[in-house]
Amino acid sequence: MHTQSSGIGRILITGGASGLGAAVAAAVHDHGGIPIVLDRDISSVRDVSAYQVDVSDTAAVTETVQRAAEDAGGLDAVVTAAGIDRCGRLEDVSVEDWELVVRVNLLGTVSTVRAALPALKASRGRVLTVASTLAFKGASDATAYCASKFGVLGFTQALAAELKGEVGVTQLIPGGMKTRFFDDRTEQYKPQDDSQLNDPENVANAVIFALSQPSGCEVRELFIAHAEEPSWP
Structure with missing residues (x-):
């Protein structure tokens, strides 16, 4: 049986091949932990355990998380960083795209956590979910994401x-970050000025802070954003 020997332990990260997830994986490694990456495309992942899975597929997520936990001899934390968006007015976004956002962002989070719970209970580990400033305030053309x-x-x-x-x-609540999250948006929905976007490495360091709390102490909610974040408060 694997036992935690250094750092912050075995951390499973959905969306861990890019963006915030990749920054978290790097930070976990730098702090002596063992990152375990789940992503739809793991071709860019090097030198860490990685599993290819689409988090919108509940059955596949369940099987993959259980296999990853078994391969690692357990889990000490899960970070649900996988997320997508499909911008547009409600009547202009296809039913398929709208529901995909909910399946990835919400149901993918739930299925990952559910599958990891036996391992996390065994290790008395942690769950860190990733929300958004738009978990508090609705925005036009973002009904699915909100x-x-x-x-x-x-x-x-x-x-x-x-x-x-x-x-x-x-609960992690990050403001906008300089990642590829915005790449597949049409021009009108892309940030026109990235000076108000936070570096994902800063957010990853906040994740490490939350995961590193001593037993019996919990960071229940953690908001982190660029000083000029426009979507909060």
Whole structure:
């Protein structure tokens, strides 16, 4: 049986091949932990355990998380960084795209956590879910994204109440970051000035802070953004 020997342990990260997830994986490695990456495309991942899976597929996520936990001899934390958006007015976004956002952002979070729970309970580990500033304030042309992230917030708060004393639960609320998240948007929905976007490495360091708390101490909610973040408060 694997036992945690250094750093912050075995950390499973969805969306871990790019953006915030990749920054978290790098930070976990730098702090002596063992990053375990889940992503739809793992071709860019080097020197760490990686599993290819689409988090919108609940059955595949369940099997992959369980296999990753078994391969690692357990898990000490899960970070649900996988997320997508499909911008547009409700009547202009296809049903398929709208529902995909909810399946990835909300149901993908839920299925990952559910599958990891036995391992996390065994290690008295932690869950860190990733919401958004738009989990608090709705925005036009973002009904799917807001609905999914409001859902993540409610799920996480209920989970924290359900698992208190067994598994730590933290809600991360990042503002906009300089990642490829915006790449597939049409021009009107891309940031026109990235000077107000945070470096994902800063957010990853905040994740490490939350995961590094001593037993019995929980960071329940962690908001981190660029000083000029326009979507908050």
